[in-house]
Amino acid sequence: MNPPPALPACCTPLDAHWPLPDVLPDTVLLSTHFDPSLLAFDDFLRSTIEPPPSIQRSVAKRQAEFLAGRVCARAALQQLEGLDCIPAIGEDRAPVWPAHICGSITHSTGRAAAIVARKTHWRGLGMDLENLLNAERAERLAAEILTPPELERMAAGRQDQLALWVTLTFSVKESLFKALYPIVQKRFYFEHAEVLEWTDNGHVRLRLLTDLSNEWHYGTELDAQFGVHDGHLLSLVSIKA
Template identity: 55%
Template sequence: MPPMTTSHVPRCCSPLLTHWPLPHALQAVTLVSTQFNPEQFEPDAFQRCAITPVRGVAKRQAEHLAGRLCAREALWRQAAIDYVPAVGEDRAPQWPASVCGSITHGHGWAAAVVGERSQWQGLGLDIEQRLAPERALNLASELLTPAELQRLQGLDETAQALQITLTFSLKESLFKALYPLVGVRFYFQDAEVLSYTHDGHAQLRLLTHLSDHWPAGSPLQGQFSVLPEQVLTLVAIPA
């Protein structure tokens, strides 16, 4: 019996769901998600769920709690480990040595993905609200490389906004997957999304040298799902 079951989920969260909302399932990887409502967050929820609390407004506390609940459930289901990832000095989740994982939350939805380190070096999961066209174009030069900006040409404003949102989210997922391996912070202009496919796959590459194992030009693979109001992306780095 897993350490967290639906009967123990706090009032602010929906029952935890183990599923795969992305186009390509991965071996030895588990994804768990929940919906959460900050208005229903109760101050004693952390104690009742045996999770270390965080400070902040109700939204911050609810999303942190929801993400950690998903992480604990995913760890148990994938690796039979009863553990809640602590917050490291760099604010990144601290995972057991035998696994890698990632947590994301936004706009009432939280999820965690956990994979066996024997098969995966790193996993990065990210959920983003779809940017409105005007805001997307205002952010484009910050988020996109010159080559990525060039690929927006010929698209209507709705398609441009979606591609900008996807590029943003894929780079967030890339950072989550790669940062634990290199210990070096990098930014939006340090990686590039080369292509998308209609079935939800993406090709990426590094544009900067991060380590001997991760020089500029290193290729990476991503996948994504386009939801009515959000995009979900995952970058997985094989062992």
């Protein structure tokens, strides 16, 4: 077996720690820290990852986050079933996975992660990493992200959790989209789902507010999970096969 490609200079060694409350069986999740200021001119070559034209033209931050995410994704696929594969960027901007694989890539300031599984075990995986909003920004963005019932629940909740509530709602809806879009092939937005409840130990209940298909229709409820570490919130929506 060929040795794995060298890590980019801008990335730390990959971390297999599971950062969420419930470990998903038959999945591989890997993460890394990255620093765009450490991006070397030969990092893509060193990692044997060909940057698409849109990435070649982008700034160092975008190049580093793309590279970090793809490094995690390739290593996760290798660990899952020995695949040497780097997901391309599809026309819809989503990663293109092998036909029998579902997965998700995410990145935020200085951190990237990827999760993969075989479709025989999981139909959809959506993962999203966000910087925790501060209270002022959360209050400003709340009306754009939250539905009227969500705004009511936020107002009735603890004020010291407002920023967490808005960040979580944003993140878990992003994860929901990533998990469902490959299945339904139909776009939907923040107003098309709502968070019904969440717990301090990282469990979330969601409900669709639109019809996406015969199976995924208005009123369908799903579970999600999240974790908060070092100023980041990671959320995950997983749909069993």
